[in-house]
Amino acid sequence: MNLKQLRAFSEVVKTGSVSEAARRLHRTQPAVSAVISSLEDELGIALFIRKGMRLKPAPEAQFLLREANEILELW
């Protein structure tokens, strides 16, 4: 787990979109997608549920979101 992952995760939740998060992070969509995947792999849980074409944060993602934002705030 590292900052890049937390930033990506936070942005995707905030915007509800990998594409939009990618724009804000100045990265391409696949790059952000991969970062999210790697985070899910590490944690061993799915952080998002595909809802049609959109991503909805999974319930388990809530606690991580709080921690992530807490850390990013300090940055």
Added chain:
Amino acid sequence: MNLKQLRAFSEVVKTGSVSEAARRLHRTQPAVSAVISSLEDELGIALFIRKGMRLKPAPEAQFLLREANEILELW
């Protein structure tokens, strides 16, 4: 600035030694040394004063140490 740098910085301060920090971080001495250098470069300040063979945190390092530990605690 990233987590690796903060971890390295924190360990070097804690132990007063790059070698010992390297052992704890499971890295070699040169690797840790380089991370510290990169952090100092980024910040544009010297974080340590060479006191004989030991490293003493520079006064300017104090504020960073507090922030670093705060962040690492959350991890």
Added chain:
DNA sequence: CGTGCTTACGCCGGCCGTAACTATC
């Protein structure tokens, strides 16, 4: 078919360890 996410793939930069050098005791 347009929009969005993932998979595939090759390139390139950065990180790591080894080795050599410098300094302090």
Added chain:
DNA sequence: GATAGTTACGGCCGGCGTAAGCACG
């Protein structure tokens, strides 16, 4: 000469973008 830190260097792995594939409306 032992111990600690830095500098030099080469190899390798990971992250990036491009492109192609897949799914939903």
